[in-house]
Amino acid sequence: MFATVILLPFLIFNTNNRSELRSLSKKQWGFGLLSGLFLAAHYVLWFESLQYTSIASSTVIVTLQPLFSMVGGYFLFKERFTKGAIIGCLIAISGSIVIGWQDFQISGEALYGDILAFIAAGVITAYFFISQYVRKDLSLIPYSVISYGSSSLFLGIFAYTQQSSFFNYTAQTWWSFIGLAFIATILGQTIFNWLLKWMSTTVISMSILGETIGTCILAYFILNETISLQQGAGILLIFIGLTLFLLQPYPNKKA
Template sequence: MKKTLLADSSLLFVAFIWGTTFVLVQNAIRVLEPMSFNATRFFLAGMILLLWLFLFYRSQIKQINKKMLTAGILMGLWLFSGYALQTFGLLYTTSSKAGFITGLSVVLVPLFAFFLLKQKPKPNAILGVLVATVGLYMLTLGDSVSVNKGDVLVFFCAISFALHIIFTGKYTTLFPTLLLTVTQILTVAVLCSVFAFIFEDWKAIYSKDILLSNEVIIALLITSIFATALAFFLQTNFQKYTTPTRVALIFAMEPVFAALGGYYLADERLTLIAIFGCLFIFVGMIFTELPGRKKKSIQASEHISY
C-alpha cells in the first residue's frame, strides 16, 4: 500500500511538472521549431542520465542486451510518435481540442490494458475514467464539436501515448529503470533529429541568437532536467507499483496543472466551465482510490488489478 501511494504521488508530481512547463515550451517553440526543440531537449536529458549511469550505476551496463534495448526503443518509438503526431496535428487544429483528444488516452489505456495485458478494470476505475473524460471535455473544448484532419492526427497521438503507458508498465518490471529510461529518451532524441532535418530549418539549432535566447535556454534547462530526465525516470521506476489505468487517470491531471500554470505564469483566465472540468478530472482520479467491494477470494499472485 505504501509503495502504491508513493507511486501515485510520484506520478502526480510528473503530471505537475509536465503541466506547469507547458507555458515555457510554448514560449520556446515560438523561437525554435518544435522538433528541433524536442531533439535538443531529449538529447540533453539523455546525456544527463547517461552521465548518471556511468558515475553511479556502472554495474547496470553489464545488463545491456538485445531484449532490453528492444524494450527501450519500443517505448521510445511510441513516445516519439505521440510527440510527432501532436506537433503536426497542431498545425490544423486548436490547442484546446488537441488537449482534449490527447487526454482521451485516459479512455484508451484501460482498453489496451484489457486486450494486451489481460487486466480487467474495476468499476471504480471505469467510473473514474468516464468522469475524467467529461472533465477533459469541459476543460478544453466547451461547446466545440467539429472534427478536422488535425484532430485525427492528435487522436493517433493519444493512441501512441496510451501504448507508451502500456509498454512502460509491461517492461518496467523486467529491466533496470535507468537503462530503460536512457534508451527510450535517446531514441526520441534521434527520431526528433531526423524529423527536424526533414521538415524544419534544423540549422536554427546552431544559431546563437536562437539557441541562447532567454526563452529557449530557460525552457531547455527546465524541461531537459525536470520534465524529461527526472519525469520519465520517475514514470519508468514507479509504474511497476501501479496499473496503466491508474497512471492514465493521474496523467489526466496534466491539463489541469497546465491551466493553473497558464493562470499564474501567463495571466490566462479560466472560464467557469473549465473550472468545473478541472474538478471533474480531480474527482475522476479520486474514484480510483476508493476501496471496491471485497471478493471472497483474491488470488495472491495478482499484482494490482482493477
C-alpha cells in the first residue's frame, strides 16, 4: 500500500502517465490486476512458508527461480539460451545451495514449508513474466501503480479473512513498513519492472542470486558474522556462474 502511495504523485501529476492510464485496454487492465494477484500470492506463500521451515531452506528453494524462468521463457517468449548460459545458471544456483545447505530442512512440518516456498518461487516468476509482457507497451508508473495497488487490495482481503490487525502497530513497525515500501519495493521491485522492458525474466532472476553474496558480505561487516569455508565456496560459485551467464549473448528468440 505504501509503495502505491509513494508512486501516486508521479501518476497524478504527470500528464503522459494520466493519459496512458485512461487509454488502457481491458486486456492491459486484466494483466495488471493479474500481476497484482500473483505478487500478493507470492508474499502470502513466502511468509507462510517461514512458519514451518527455516529461512535458509526457503532461500535455497527460491534460488530455483531461474530454472522456472528459463523454462517459461522457452515456451512463452521463445527464448533460446546458449549452453554457456545454462551452465552458468546451474553453477550460480549450486552456489546458493552450497551456502544454505547446512541449515536446509526437509522433514516433518519443514517439508510443508519447503513446498510453499517452492510454489512461491514459481508464482513470483509468473509475476515477472506478466511484467515482461505488459511492459512492452505500458510505461513503468501506470503499470506499477496498478500492480502494487491491486496487490495491496488482494493482501488486504486476505488479511481480513485471517482477522489480522490493520492499524494496531507500534511507531517503529510503521516506519519499518515505510522503509520496506521505499527500499524493497520502490528501489527493488520497481527497478526490476523498469528493466523488464528490455531484459528477460531469466536475466532478472539470475541477478537476484547476487543478493546472496551481498547478504553474506553485509553480515560480515555489520553483524560481525564470519564467512565459513562453505559459504566462501558458495559465493565463488555464484560469482563464477553469474559472470559466465552474463557474458553470454542475449537470449535469442525463435521465430
